Amino acid sequence: MQTTGIFKAALFDLDGTLIDSLAAVQRSWTLLAQRNQLDVDTVFSVIHGRPARESLALLMPEKTSAEIDKEMSWLEDLEANDTQGTIVLPGSVEFLETLNAHQVPWAIVTSGTLPVAMARIQASGIPKPACVITANDITQGKPHPEPYLLGAERLGVAIEDCMVFEDAPAGIESGRAAGGQLMAILSHYSQDVLQVEHAVTTIDKLTLLEHEAGDAQAKRWTLTY
Structure with a gap:
């Protein structure tokens, strides 16, 4: 040793x-990608290790701060209630x-x-x-x-x-x-x-x-x- x-x-x-x-993360972020017409592979290349809100801002730079907050609230609720796997x-x-x-x-x-x-x-x-x-x-x-x-x-x-x-x-x-x-x-x-x-x-x-x-x-x- x-x-x-x-x-x-x-x-x-x-x-x-x-x-x-990972299973729960993949489900939640895949749904978010579909909800916002984002490329799933791009999403998963960005999110690991970063706070979710920072990832959202990087993935959707065209959105306002209020819009990012709305997506963050939606995602947080989803992830906090989906722990299967x-x-x-x-x-x-x-x-x-x-x-x-x-x-x-x-x-x-x-x-x-x-x-x-x-x-x-x-x-x-x-x-x-x-x-x-x-x-x-x-x-x-x-x-x-x-x-x-x-x-x-x-x-x-x-x-x-x-x-x-x-x-x-x-x-x-x-x-x-x-x-x-x-x-x-x-x-x-x-x-x-x-x-x-x-x-x-x-x-x-x-x-x-x-x-x-x-x-x-x-x-x-x-x-x-």
């Missing part, structure tokens, strides 16, 4: 990192329960809105986090560093002492820009894309990780793979 980092807290993206909500990814529950057992602080930092995030957390059955950062808490979404900086601030841990778990390029760039340590989950993107373009440690799933109690007095943890 190779040591990948020593950290005091963990910051997790949600979709594609802890849970698999949302499942936990291998190792997520065990890893989060181990963090809780050792009193290691952790938070979810997602580009989704609060209603959507909480619906998917409940549907997947992962442990409920004490801290959730959503699109409702920030002014600039991933790949901007604000989401992960806010996550670290809410946990009361310096960002450089946080391990950031991500699956998408936009989220990885957000974690890097914030100054966190990075671990990428290969759920949506290939190892070549994430390693070559973003130069991060990659794993297939959280069950490949081992954890050791590092410096108990300093509350640091060692993560290996």
